[in-house]
Amino acid sequence: xxxxxxxxxxxxxxxxxxxxxxxxxxxxxxxxxxxxxxxxxxxxxxxxxxxxxxxxxxxxxxxxxxxxxxxxxxxxxxxxxxxxxxxxxxxxxxxxxxxxxxxxxxxxxxxxxxxxxxxxxxxxxxxxxxxxxxxxxxxxxxxxxxxxxxxxxxxxxxxxxxxxxxxxxxxxxxxxxxxxxxxxxxxxxxxxxxxxxxxxxxxxxxxxxxxxxxxxxxxxxxxxxxxxxxxxxxxxxxxxxxxxxxxxxxxxxxxxxxxxxxxxxxxxxxxxxxxxxxxxxxxxxxxxxxxxxxxxxxxxxxxxxxxxxxxxxxxxxxxxxxxxxxxxxxxxxxxxxxxxxxxxxxxxxxxxxxxxxxxxxxxxxxxxxxxxxxxxxxxxxxxxxxxxxxxxxxxxxxxxxxxxxxxxxxxxxxxxxxxxxx
Amino acid sequence: xxxxxxxxxxxxxxxxxxxxxxxxxxxxxxxxxxxxxxxxxxxxxxxxxxxxxxxxxxxxxxxxxxxxxxxxxxxxxxxxxxxxxxxxxxxxxxxxxxxxxxxxxxxxxxxxxxxxxxxxxxxxxxxxxxxxxxxxxxxxxxxxxxxxxxxxxxxxxxxxxxxxxxxxxxxxxxxxxxxxxxxxxxxxxxxxxxxxxxxxxxxxxxxxxxxxxxxxxxxxxxxxxxxxxxxxxxxxxxxxxxxxxxxxxxxxxxxxxxxxxxxxxxxxxxxxxxxxxxxxxxxxxxxxxxxxxxxxxxxxxxxxxxxxxxxxxxxxxxxxxxxxxxxxxxxxxxxxxxxxxxxxxxxxxxxxxxxxxxxxxxxxxxxxxxxxxxxxxxxxxxxxxxxxxxxxxxxxxxxxxxxxxxxxxxxxxxxxxxxxxx
Numbered sequence: 047x048x049x050x051x052x053x054x055x056x057x058x059x060x061x062x063x064x065x066x067x068x069x070x071x072x073x074x075x076x077x078x079x080x081x082x083x084x085x086x087x088x089x090x091x092x093x094x095x096x097x098x099x100x101x102x103x104x105x106x107x108x109x110x111x112x113x114x115x116x117x118x119x120x121x122x123x124x125x126x127x128x129x130x131x132x133x134x135x136x137x138x139x140x141x142x143x144x145x146x147x148x149x150x151x152x153x154x155x156x157x158x159x160x161x162x163x164x165x166x167x168x169x170x171x172x173x174x175x176x177x178x179x180x181x182x183x184x185x186x187x188x189x190x191x192x193x194x195x196x197x198x199x200x201x202x203x204x205x206x207x208x209x210x211x212x213x214x215x216x217x218x219x220x221x222x223x224x225x226x227x228x229x230x231x232x233x234x235x236x237x238x239x240x241x242x243x244x245x246x247x248x249x250x251x252x253x254x255x256x257x258x259x260x261x262x263x264x265x266x267x268x269x270x271x272x273x274x275x276x277x278x279x280x281x282x283x284x285x286x287x288x289x290x291x292x293x294x295x296x297x298x299x300x301x302x303x304x305x306x307x308x309x310x311x312x313x314x315x316x317x318x319x320x321x322x323x324x325x326x327x328x329x330x331x332x333x334x335x336x337x338x339x340x341x342x343x344x345x346x347x348x349x350x351x352x353x354x355x356x357x358x359x360x361x362x363x364x365x366x367x368x369x370x371x372x373x374x375x376x377x378x379x380x381x382x383x384x385x386x387x388x389x390x391x392x393x394x395x396x397x398x399x400x401x402x403x404x405x406x407x408x409x410x411x412x413x414x415x416x417x418x419x420x421x422x423x424x425x426x427x428x429x430x431x432x433x434x435x436x437x438x439x440x441x442x443x444x445x446x447x448x449x450x451x452x453x454x455x456x457x458x459x460x461x462x463x464x465x466x467x468x
Numbered sequence: 469x470x471x472x473x474x475x476x477x478x479x480x481x482x483x484x485x486x487x488x489x490x491x492x493x494x495x496x497x498x499x500x501x502x503x504x505x506x507x508x509x510x511x512x513x514x515x516x517x518x519x520x521x522x523x524x525x526x527x528x529x530x531x532x533x534x535x536x537x538x539x540x541x542x543x544x545x546x547x548x549x550x551x552x553x554x555x556x557x558x559x560x561x562x563x564x565x566x567x568x569x570x571x572x573x574x575x576x577x578x579x580x581x582x583x584x585x586x587x588x589x590x591x592x593x594x595x596x597x598x599x600x601x602x603x604x605x606x607x608x609x610x611x612x613x614x615x616x617x618x619x620x621x622x623x624x625x626x627x628x629x630x631x632x633x634x635x636x637x638x639x640x641x642x643x644x645x646x647x648x649x650x651x652x653x654x655x656x657x658x659x660x661x662x663x664x665x666x667x668x669x670x671x672x673x674x675x676x677x678x679x680x681x682x683x684x685x686x687x688x689x690x691x692x693x694x695x696x697x698x699x700x701x702x703x704x705x706x707x708x709x710x711x712x713x714x715x716x717x718x719x720x721x722x723x724x725x726x727x728x729x730x731x732x733x734x735x736x737x738x739x740x741x742x743x744x745x746x747x748x749x750x751x752x753x754x755x756x757x758x759x760x761x762x763x764x765x766x767x768x769x770x771x772x773x774x775x776x777x778x779x780x781x782x783x784x785x786x787x788x789x790x791x792x793x794x795x796x797x798x799x800x801x802x803x804x805x806x807x808x809x810x811x812x813x814x815x816x817x818x819x820x821x822x823x824x825x826x827x828x829x830x831x832x833x834x835x836x837x838x839x840x841x842x843x844x845x846x847x848x849x850x851x852x853x854x855x856x857x858x859x860x861x862x863x864x865x866x867x868x869x870x871x872x873x874x875x876x877x878x879x880x881x882x883x884x885x886x887x888x889x890x
């Protein structure tokens with residue numbers, strides 16, 4: 047197969063102001079989606095793009111961290127790099143001058159995610175296939191070599207990871223039906239915090255027309271009555287048979303979360319998302335135990351496999367909302383999907399990538415790991431900025447067919463500093 | 469009392485190469501200590517200095533984050549600011565464009581620490597007293613208003629924090645004896661990872677001569693036999709009655725940590741520090757349970773009060789090594805000291821500040837909160853770079869008498885961008 051050498055690395059600080067109210071939640075009243083983009087250039091070959099989401103001015107910190115972290119990539123063959131990516135990922139995550147700033151969280155880890163996602167995009171483009179297909183065509187050994195399993199050894203060894211893949215091989219053909227059917231989506235855009243009732247009504251009607259049967263509403267406002275009123279309204283709008291989820295974006299402390307989860311249970315949500323601070327694992331444990339039948343979803347601010355492991359071991363969450371633009375990119379996303387499989391938990395990504403990259407990863411999770419088909423969050427605000435926006439029709443993500451990871455952006459990005467090969 | 473207005477804020481990226489081998493551990497083979505410094509300037513008044521430690525090139529990311537976060541300080545009266553600092557700290561920690569990058573961890577949280585430490589230094593200088601005295605002269609209500617207790621409510625309310633202070637008032641006079649005796653230190657500099665046996669022997673002899681009776685050795689090398697040999701050597705060098713601590717700097721996974729803690733128990737350490745990844749709270753719980761009588765110390769990479777709360781609730785650590793250059797500065801350090809008091813755990817800071825600022829805070833902890841006198845880590849590598857280096861004589865920190873928090877650096881810092889008042 048063709049191989050290419052990474053010739054230069056550049057970063058872009060891309061900012062996209064959103065329409066009024068879009069993207070607002072209990073913590074974020076502003077509406078600017080920013081992408082810290084990594085571009086990998088090869089000579090006469092394809093260009094790889096990866097990014098992470100941030101919400102404003104701090105985006106440039108991530109771009110600066112990408113410049114520091116990405117230096118070892120220059121001059122590497124993409125096939126060599128990806129043949130042992132787990133080891134590379136660990137090495138870069140433990141950069142002796144940068145590890146102190148985390149470890150494995152915050153700005154530096156976001157930078158690693160952006161870089162990693164660019165590597166996977168470039169790899170798939172070099173092989174001329176969409177990322178989901180590239181991943182499915184790998185042998186179990188090749189898949190496991192993409193992962194950094196350090197600090198998971200007592201739960202998930204290399205051998206155990208291989209077993210998870212091998213056990214699923216006989217069911218692959220059956221699982222592959224999803225490629226024709228498409229992966230179900232759910233709609234997050236009907237219920238942003240600052241939307242008024244009329245707007246929620248209009249958007250919900252439109253989303254139902256488009257074929258969606260699952261919807262998310264922001265809660266956790268300072269006005270608890272408003273939360274409950276909007277929850278009641280949305281349940282009435284979508285009917286008894288549709289699925290509702292509520293998202294508090296960490297607003298509540300534990301006593302408030304217990305009280306509000308119990309109140310909101312009336313409207314039969316599938317889950318309540320980020321009920322409290324993501325570092326308070328024990329508060330999640332208490333909630334998961336005390337507010338049943340309500341289920342707890344969390345992950346968009348859980349930064350790495352080690353913290354996910356502790357959440358899973360402690361029964362602190364029911365839905366694993368890992369985001370490949372929060373953890374260290376595709377590689378750590380896959381690791382956490384292996385962990386979730388071990389613990390029998392569903393993976394329902396938070397889509398900091400607007401679903402572009404995760405649409406590939408949920409196909410791998412279902413087909414290769416046997417994760418049940420759930421649904422993938424759909425946020426269309428940035429779709430005009432992608433070269434190949436995810437196609438969601440009839441409420442379903444159509445299987446992407448273009449080579450790569452669907453992360454290329456149109457040119458309205460602010461160019462950053464370019465790192466040349468030595 | 470005199471009041472001053474913060475006129476401008478500037479950052480400095482200060483780097484200090486260390487002598488060969490100094491500062492090395494199982495994770496960091498390099499030897500550069502860097503300080504991301506915040507300077508607060510007033511018109512015709514004192515200048516406040518705060519900083520955090522990092523270990524290399526990433527220092528400039530923290531300086532860049534300081535520039536973004538510190539903007540709201542310009543034009544504020546220091547007395548107004550400090551009269552309600554807990555609220556201000558929460559507000560800045562929840563900056564809507566920067567919170568996504570944590571929350572409350574990593575580069576942005578380090579920046580908040582640097583800024584906060586500069587505020588406390590400036591405040592004490594404006595009042596013309598050392599920081600320990602400023603804190604002790606506050607009323608319980610004034611102390612509690614310095615704290616952000618959000619997400620701790622079910623464990624530590626404002627009322628409970630006030631009670632902790634008031635309960636201790638009758639014992640203050642007795643506790644104040646420490647001001648004359650000085651606070652005991654322990655020596656970390658005899659046993660850096662890359663020091664050979666001869667160097668360890670020489671330094672240990674010198675430290676014993678200087679009056680130290682407690683010593684720390686780096687373990688967690690790839691060569692486990694070397695760790696055990698050095699531990700045996702150091703125990704023999706310091707004798708049976710001295711105190712030893714071993715520090716693995718996160719090197720081991722759980723199975724390795726269990727095995728090595730049991731082996732190292734032979735040499736009767738007071739604690740084993742950072743036995744595994746700081747995010748693996750459950751591994752700490754398992755170790756704390758399984759490797760007794762060895763005690764577990766952790767904290768230099770636990771970034772905030774919420775994570776410390778979960779460690780304490782879970783019995784995951786015996787010694788709380790909170791560092792005011794890792795958590796959000798003096799304010800969150802105090803909050804975590806209140807938590808530790810609630811759980812009956814000793815606070816033995818990790819000194820990313822080389823002890824300069826913590827020498828004030830351990831005095832407050834003992835005198836106002838009734839924490840037992842423990843000992844404070846001593847790392848003298850940067851002492852020539854401070855205007856008022858901590859004075860450790862006879863193995864004891866002498867009580868600092870100069871106004872401020874002892875954080876002023878001599879001029880060998882690289883000036884960064886200056887933020888002017890609007």
